[in-house]
Amino acid sequence: MSTLTYAVHDSMTMLRRNIKHALRYPAVSLGPAMMPILMLLLFVYAFGDSIGAGLPGNGGRSAYLEYLTPGVIIMGVAAGAMSTSIAVCQDMTEGIVNRFRTMNITRSSFMTGHVVGSVLTTLVSLILVVAVALALGFRPSATPVEWLAAAGLITAIAFAVAWLSAALGLISKTVESASNKPLLIQFLPFLGSAFVPAGTMAPGLRWFAENQPFTPMTETLRGLLTGSAIGNDGWISLAWCAGIALVGYAWSRTLFNGTTKR
């Protein structure tokens, strides 16, 4: 077997381990889906009518559902960050990681297994979110190709967020702090166009909202699912994903190779 085959084999073994964890504790693995679903229900039924009235076209609740769903999906991707950093930190604070490190296996497989596992569970939990949105009356205009592109975009975002949160898990000394650090990532979609158009925000915040990564991602997904204008946002989103993934990967790699906890 070549080095690459080893790397793939070891990463698959690690991935199977993480999938086993996810299947065994669905409450933990699908937990991140709960927040976006609750937000969806809350915003649509409590605030939807009045926020929808403020949207262009004065569409009310159903228009807001259409506006909000892509934003909530993006929020769901960001919410997956927490379970990644918790899982990584948990492994790091327990003895098992030292067993992996003293075995002749591909070093990166440990992190790769976590990241790919995290992307998969995020995708599954997003299926739940979309199902709830459809049940509430969300009627996307996307063609199959647009659905595919949307899935690709979500996977890319989930991948980038997972590498970054894996690094956050590595710098956390306790599981508690590992669950707190990604809150920043989770909160970021609120300060973007996920819930209301960035253009309606106060000037300083508007500048931030327009220039932070989750806004172009939300706008791209919204365009793919509901047919709104995408413009350059697609490329900007992919560039953000590549940048975040690279930084997260390089950071995780340095941290994992350089530290031994305990």
Add this chain to the structure above:
Amino acid sequence: MPSSVMPTTTRNGGPQSPGVGADAISAVGLRKSYGDKTVLDGIDLRIPAGSVFALLGPNGAGKTTTVQILSTLIAADGGQAQVAGHDVATSPAGVRAAIGVTGQFAALDDLLTAEENLLLVADLLRLGKREGRKRAKELLERFDIADVAGNRAATFSGGMRRRLDIAMTLVGDPRVIFLDEPTTGLDPRSRRTMWETVRSLVAGGVTIFLTTQYLEEADQLADRIAVLDGGRIVAEGTSDELKAQIPGSHVRLRFNETDEYERAAAAFPGAVGALRDDEELTLRIAGDGDLAALRTLFDRLDAAGVRAADFSVHTPDLDDVFLALTGDGGTGAALHVKETQR
């Protein structure tokens, strides 16, 4: 083993089992510090293949750091080390292929069952499905956890976790095994089971590097013992050699009067010289305290016309060695000898 020799690789990836007398582990001048704190201050080790080596020391002596360096978990700041013929710094993969490590904290996956834990390791060793299952089954039976193979490790008792941990270490048939305080926190029964395990491993030709704070454990298991204190090896040898390093068996005589004490001291000059403790008016006279030796001793006292107020016979054990060598710089050995009356 010269590094130019590159024997054919076994399944474990390491060189073929070194011949009798070859060193499984050797280290020269290992140093490690964290910030200002020097943890290891120049450690030399030579551990022949097929032997059990115990690194004995109090908490914080640097035992775990030594294991971490030798098992490639951390890099040393200075010095060199070879494990199973591979340099830990330049050929960590070769080292990892030959070793098994059981750390101070059970290295298992709590969310997986015992069997799944073993299969995980087998998968990572790329044993293949059939071989992996066979190894897992063997080890589950050998370590008496076959009946709970389907239970999650999280539900296991301390002793069972250790057994599973060791079983996971053995999946790959390592030639060199590191056991970092393997019995810390175990009840006496589990401790004895672990000792039996270690003995059976040695019988199979494996080299074992053991760290422990329990003197009895080192005494029971190890061919050679090194005492680590403050980042330095303060003594090394077999259990008997170590015991011989500190004041051996001796008889203590205590007197009530200073002049009696002085006359008695004068009766044991030179070679049979007594160690004086002027404050306590106590003499310590070397000798193993058997009847003949005691009779000679008392005869001398009688000849000098003094009577001891009190006498006791002391035999050193590893506790004495440990206490004498560790702690206050290890210099005042004689002063630290534990007062065990036998």
